[in-house]
Structures are given as structure tokens and as C-alpha cells.
Amino acid sequence: MDAVLSVPEPRNEPVRDYAPGSAERDSLQRRLGELAAERRDLPMTIGGAQRMGAGAAIDVVQPHRHQHVLGVTHNATNADALAAVTAAKQAAPMWRDLSFADRAAVFLRAADLLSGPWRDTLNAATMLGQSKTAVQAEIDSACELIDFLRFNVAFARRLLAEQPLSSPGVWNRFDHRPLEGFVYAITPFNFTAIAGNLPAAPALLGNTVVWKPAPTQQLAAHFTMRLFEAAGLPPGVINMVTGDGIAVSEVALADPDLAGIHFTGSTKVFQKLWRMVGENIANYRGYPRLVGETGGKDFVVAHASADVDALHTALIRGAYEYQGQKCSAASRAYVPRSLWNGGLRDRLAATADGLAYGDVTDFTNFGGAVIDAKAFARHTTALDMISNDPTCRIVAGGTADDSVGYFVRPTLFECDDPAHDSFTTEYFGPILGVHVYDDARYDEVVRQAESIAPYALTGAIFATDRRVIDQTSEVLRYAAGNFYVNDKPTGAVVGQQPFGGARASGTNDKAGSWHNLVRWMSPRTVKETFVPPTDHRYPHMG
């Protein structure tokens, strides 16, 4: 326990802009060409050894060009999962006995490698495999992952320095132990940074991990695993299993040494995992820590005093960047009739209709495709439902085409009923519903928006009247874990806007902050008495 160590002061990684003619753009385009020309095996990594899962094969494709296969991965079987759990348990004594400095150095080195020679590889893999544009990949797989790795070291250092008081003759101290057992990290398709952070954060604190990425993110996950190895991560500390995770959960969640789940993904899957843990609760050595960041139905509330230019930009970026596939994406907005009919409606419609979605290797595009056929089907069902509902009117988009890639047009619609399914269900695509209200009904609309959806992840208020900002912020205090004033509800930056929500949006343990890291330690309090008493009687006994 080397709590007095000082560590490098983290700074947010600067975002590159990949402007035409820049060297960074040429270099990224070269790497895109190389990765697109390959068709790789995407194996598991267990105890440092790579091998393909023994279950069914899964093609990992470019969502914007779904006939183009980037690689092949396989479902992990029960036997594969058992091997990963065993490797994690075997590596645990070695890893927890290394000093914090040694563990931190691995992740700081990974951050530096990613900031330099690995940047193009992770960005290109994220662009091709997850259909992110260059800038969306850059803020995710480069900057946010680098930030997670660097800031977590500084946050962990602060936690390790935290020690109890000691009265005279006594020395009290915390032994910041890792959890007893292994951590099971399960990660979503949409952020390479989240996929890398969920296994890395518990590992930094001395835990060993079984990591199950989303199959559709497997290309970038593959390179993330290679990056950790290049940074010196010993075998068995993070064991990556591939595929749908069904067999992995059967094995990992039934294991007595399950120490925690670090999950990001849908509410439905997290609730299923929680139920499975509940069913097994008497069989565990301890109570597993359950950390899950899940879905959202994120709102923008606009007041009549809002700056319309700022509101317009926030709605377009908040709803349609990365095809709306951010848990934070604006998917319901409440706009006063004065602004809507005063030009905002037509402006939003024109901008949305003008957004180019296409192949993300064409850098002129604003967006790409949605992730897979399942997402495409969910969105087309929602669009059919909305266009056939007499209370809703499509204002822009509303169409989809999967002939080449899974493309869904940026869709804007009005809905008279603020309790409509489209205001409560997460679609996770480029679909923004607007409830237009009479200006005088503002307070009532805000109260309704507060609790109509089960989620509480992100939300924004647009107003210039300070009293309105203050009152709205108070009414919506529990409606979002990340609340924005005159800004879009997406784009949280590590160290600046610690991220996470409550209600059906998760356990709100704020990824990329000390709040999250504290869940991966099990402190032992040690009291040492220098001169222990030698008489059992107390003074009042005479």
C-alpha cells in the first residue's frame, strides 16, 4: 500500500479535428484502408493466450456497408467462460501483490500509447466497426479512453491517500484491498472508451477481470486488448471472452467468487443480470458489487426565453450525432409554440433533412449507419408506429434503407400527447420527438416531463431567464444524473462532467470518477495499539 505516491496530474486529451489536408487525416485514412482490407479472426484472450471461442461464429461487419466483413468472432461456450473465470482467479494474488505504482504504470503507458502510435488503429476500428465519423471516433476511442486511463490513476491515488483519524497511542489505517474474487465487466457496442474503461477501472485497483464486449464492438475491443498487453498488462488480469455472453453469464454469475459486475448497456439486460445474481445470492462468498449504467430517454426543455440558435444546434447535435446511439442522446424535446411556429420547426426540419449519413470513411458525412439489423428493425417499427398515429406528425426524415448499410434518416416529429410511447421508450436511434406546448403551460409541461419516462440519465434546459433556469433545475433535480443548462445533453468529458444516471438509468456510480473506483475496493480497517491496556477494570469501578 503506497498511498503517499504522487502521480502525474491528468489533463484532458486534446481533440484532433482531421481537417482536409492535415497529416492526422492522411494517417487515419491510411489505417482505415488497411483495416478495411483485412478480414481478421477476433479471438478471446484467456490467461494471456488467444484462441477462438468454441461456439457459433459471428461476422463483424461495417454497419454502413453490411456486406463488408471486417472479422469473425465466436460465441464463448460454458467451457470458455470457465477457463476465463479460472484464469482471473489464478492471476489475482500476483496482481493484487503488485504495488499501485506498478499497476498504474500499465494504464498510464496504455494512455500514452493510445495518444501516440495506437490512436489511428483504435479510431479506425471504431469508425469501421461501429460506424462513427472521424470526430465521433476521436472523442470516444482516443480522447475519452485516454482520459479514463489517466484520470482514474489520479482518482485512485486520492482514494488510497484517504485514511482514518488516530488518537494518541493508536495508529488507525485503511488497507485498501481489492475485492475478493473476480469482476465481470460487460460492455456496450456504442463506446470504445466505455468498453476499455469497464475492465480497466477495477483492474487498476488490483482486481482481476472477465471482460465480455459486445460482438458488434469486437474489432475495437480486440485492439483495446492488444493495447493493454502492449502496455505491459500481465496475463490473466483482464480475460476477454467474445460473443453474446449468454454462456459466460451462466458460468460467471453462478461462481462463488463473483465479486462484482461492471455493466453498461440496456436496462433490460442489467435487470436480468441483477435477477440472476439475486437467485444465486446464498452461493457467493460475499455480496457482489453491482454497478450498471443503462438506458435513457433524454430530454431538452426549452423555455420561451431560450436562445433559438443555441437550441437549434443542441437539438441537431444532441439528437443526430452518432445516429442518436448515445445513451445521452436527446430523444424528447418540449418546445413553446412561440418558438416552434416562429421558425424553429422549419429550421430544424431543413437542417435534419440536410444531414448526410453515409459511409464514414467519406469524411464529408455527418453520420453513419445504426449498428445492426436488430437496431434497424427497432427503428423502422417505431417510425411506422409514429407515422400511423394521428397524434403525431413527421416533420423530417421518417424513412430508412438497409440495402447497403443500416441507414435511418434523422427523424423529427411532433406529438400532441406528451405521454406517448415515443416519449417514454428508448429507441436508441436518430429519432427526436417534440411536444409543442402553449407558452403559458410551461410549469405543467416541466412537471410532466420530470417523471413520464422511467429513466433519469441526461437532460437540458434552454432559457435565458435566470429565475426559470433555477426553478426548472429544482423541479428536474432527480430527472437526470447529468443536467445541462443551455447545452446539449451529450458529450460529457471525463473529469469535467462525471457521467451516470439513476432510476432506470443505472446505479449512478459516475464512470471516470472516484465514485466509481470506490466500488472496486474493500477497505480493511487496521487499528494498532502501541501500548495495549493490561487491566480489564474501568476507573468508574473504583
Ligand SMILES: NC(=O)c1ccc[n+]([C@@H]2O[C@H](COP(=O)([O-])OP(=O)(O)OC[C@H]3O[C@@H](n4cnc5c(N)ncnc54)[C@H](O)[C@@H]3O)[C@@H](O)[C@H]2O)c1
Ligand atoms: N448509461 C450509460 O452510461 C450508457 C452508456 C452507453 C450505453 N448505454 C446503454 O446501452 C444500450 C445500448 O448498448 P447495447 O445495445 O450494447 O446494450 P445491450 O444491453 O444490448 O448489450 C450490452 C452488453 O450486454 C451483453 N449481454 C446481453 N445479454 C447478456 C447476458 N445474458 N450475459 C452477458 N452479457 C449479455 C451484450 O452482448 C453487450 O456486450 C442502450 O440502452 C444505452 O442507453 C448506457
Ligand SMILES: N[C@@H](CCC=O)C(=O)O
Ligand atoms: N458519455 C457519453 C454517452 C455515453 C453513452 O452512450 C455522453 O455524455 O454523451
